[in-house]
Amino acid sequence: MQKLDLIGIGAGPFNLSTAALATSVPGFSSIFLDTKPEFSWHPGMMLPDTLLQTSFLKDLVTSADPTNPYSFLSYLVKHQRFYRFINADFRYIKRCEFADYLSWVAHSLPNVKFNTTVTGIDTSDSGFTVETDQGTLYAANLVIATGNKPRIPDWAQSYLGKNCFHSSQYMLQSTDLTNRNIVIVGGGQSGLEILLNMMKRKENQPRSITLLSRRQTLSPLDESPFVNEFFTPDYVNSFYRISSPSRKTLTVESQKLASDGASASTLQSLIQELYACDFLGSNYVRPQILPNREVIGLARRKDHYSLTANNWLSDSVETIDADILVLSTGYKNDIPECLAPLKEQWATDSRGLPILNKDYSVVQQCAHGGKVYLQNTARFSHGIADPQLSLAAWRSATILNAILADNRFYVNDSEGALTW
Secondary structure: OOOOOOOOEOOHHHHHHHHHHHHHOOOOOOEEOOOOOOOOHHHHHHOOOOOOOEEEOOOOOOOOOOOOOOOHHHHHHHHHHHHHHHHHHOOOEEEEEEEHHHHHHHHHHHOOOOOOOEEEEEOOOOOOOOOOOEEEEOOOOOEOOOEEEEEEOHHHHHHHHOOOEEEHHHOOOOOOOOOOOOOOOEEOHHHHHHHHHOOOOOOOOOOOEEEEOOOOOOOEEOOOOOOHHOOOHHHHHHHHOHHHHHHHHHHOOHHHHOOOOOOOOHHEEEEEHHHHHHOHHHHHHEEEEEEOEEEEEEEEEEEEEEEEEEEOOOOOEEEEEEEEEOOOOOEOOOOOOOHHHHHOOOOOOOOOOOOOOOOEEEOOOOOOOOOEEEEEOOOOHHHOOOOOOOOOHHHHHHHHHHHHHOOOOOOOOOOOOOOO
């Protein structure tokens, strides 16, 4: 029986980062498994011309190991466009190019295996047992990064289908929008990208587009220098040290626009298109944008939907009809069912999330001494950067350093510009 040093469950960007760094450790054995037949990254939101909201230098490996062959710069060199890229002087790159970079890494790594479904995980005195549809594997440690699930409001649960779907499915839908009344619920980046895509259609134009948002206005992503200090190792370390009640008071909701606002370029494009619609004779569909609205109910009326929403500004209740409803309502944490035998042993917080150590390992005593590490479940214990790409390489380095009991990878950046 061969026991691997590490098995990863899921091969999205976060575990790809860990896999890429792990390949540089001599004698370290690892494999990362994913049920998908091949790599894909948010295919339902790969709209034309959308931009990455994070610097390309915050790739899978560079901040922890700049010599690693799986960096974005290595990708440019391998694809023979390094100088063209530099001369183009991108502040932010197109999302499709970063997706292609991720796919290149996923299919280049020797320790990543797709089309493999994990059916069960258990622990014993000797290690973790991972059952898959292609056999049994054994590991000293596990790292779980299976992604989040779309958050579907309770009022929409029973209506999901071809004409009522989450934004993550937008580019995968074959629904005909021609002469239909469209309602988008959610005023974040995804909702606005879909709004712009719909209003700019030259063919299959909707009859109307309405966007509802609980926010007071369409709010920008805060990318100012000192807000970006939230996305540094120094802040994560400081945040982890404070008490749990203080985290609730200080943070995560009050810092929402540091990670969950719309890009300035998206907002500028939208307001310019609205101007063109109103004054310049644009033939685009002119959308109606309704802030301060919270949807409280949904009903089916023969061939259309009827939404009920509170208007917080006028303190009134409104009804909006829709033929097609797009739910840009975010995502929620998801721990896969195959972890059920282990989850029973985990301590959880008031939200039902596993309590994590500073190194992202679950608070759990395993007889064999190994650990389970969780990626993208630590927003309330490690800070708002957790679900973002910004610190993916740093977090992977932290996890691998803990497993190796060695500071092999760079994680100790200088102190931040602010004294937390």
